[in-house]
Amino acid sequence: MEQKSLKNQNYYEVAKALIHALELKDPYTSGHSFRVYKMAKEIGKIYELDEESQISIEGGALLHDIGKVGIRDSILLKPASLTFEEFRIMKTHVVLGADIVSQCDSLKHCLEPVLFHHERIDGKGYPHGLKGDEIPLIAKITCVVDSYDAMTTNRVYTPARTPSEALKELQRCTGSQFDHEVIEAFTQWWQEKNSASEKIIEVIDSENINLDLDECHSN
Numbered sequence: 001m002e003q004k005s006l007k008n009q010n011y012y013e014v015a016k017a018l019i020h021a022l023e024l025k026d027p028y029t030s031g032h033s034f035r036v037y038k039m040a041k042e043i044g045k046i047y048e049l050d051e052e053s054q055i056s057i058e059g060g061a062l063l064h065d066i067g068k069v070g071i072r073d074s075i076l077l078k079p080a081s082l083t084f085e086e087f088r089i090m091k092t093h094v095v096l097g098a099d100i101v102s103q104c105d106s107l108k109h110c111l112e113p114v115l116f117h118h119e120r121i122d123g124k125g126y127p128h129g130l131k132g133d134e135i136p137l138i139a140k141i142t143c144v145v146d147s148y149d150a151m152t153t154n155r156v157y158t159p160a161r162t163p164s165e166a167l168k169e170l171q172r173c174t175g176s177q178f179d180h181e182v183i184e185a186f187t188q189w190w191q192e193k194n195s196a197s198e199k200i201i202e203v204i205d206s207e208n209i210n211l212d213l214d215e216c217h218s219n
């Protein structure tokens, strides 16, 4: 057990160093990998994944875009839409990432989310055009949280959507891009998270009301 947790710690240190290297190259995605990691971890808990799958989804989500270190800057950092050929090259980041994590024993468990996070339920994704349950669950979860974070983050030519707009867009693409059950789990997590923030806002509001009343009394 102790050996296993040491192994986990070791993989996490290596993964963090790799992500740091990616973010030095592409500061624009700074924070994205860790947000995707945190959300994938939460959705994994909703699924009550076994320990091995939970470790795989966390590591895989953190490293999902690590292959972008192999994409040349003129494409990765291009402040405009990519041409067809540039997009073809950009799409190779999943295979490059799979190659990177396969070369390190302590990262091999991260392979599925790295390689398959751009597959789509309808088979129109890449790199293999896998359909439905051919796509591993931990990759389907990574795909959803990656898309959610991308939509709610400001990018050069795409301003951020609000969390509710992004959730609606995920739900609209259920069954084509995203897995129905994963979207249900994500929605459950999203609603719990947002109702928790609403409660905090309610408490703050009620404290403000009390403050206002106190002020009224003092007048």
Ligand SMILES: [Fe+2]
Binding pocket: 064, 065, 093, 117, 118
């Ligand atoms: Fe990606």
